[in-house]
Amino acid sequence: EVQLVESGGDLVQPGGSLRLSCAASGFTFSTYSMSWVRQAPGKGLEWVSIIGNGGVITEYADSVKGRFTISRDNAKNTLYLQMNRLKHEDTAVYYCTKMAGMIDYWGQGTQVAVSS
Secondary structure: OOEEEEEOOOEEOOOOOEEEEEEEEOOOHHHOOEEEEEEOOOOOEEEEEEEOOOOOOEEEOOOOOOOEEEEEEOOOOEEEEEEOOOOHHHOEEEEEEEEEOEEEEEOOOEEEEEOO
């Protein structure tokens, strides 16, 4: 059974940093691309970032480029999202997703709130 369990969400002040983690199990983590998707209160889903299975190829939404860094540790079956210089508009539930051409599994999400 595929499981994706996010952690690391918190309340943080604008300009602050957080690192999200996603522990994956139930599949061969190192052979799949992974991505982060978020949903702000009252808004639709927004794709944030994707990373290739080897961890070399990464892409980011324009809204987070230069502030967020996606990474993975295939030995630990864990996906990360380092978020720096956080803004109010980064407030959202962040979901870890498994990619098989398209998203086929989602985690339960972790809440990030950016507020002073």
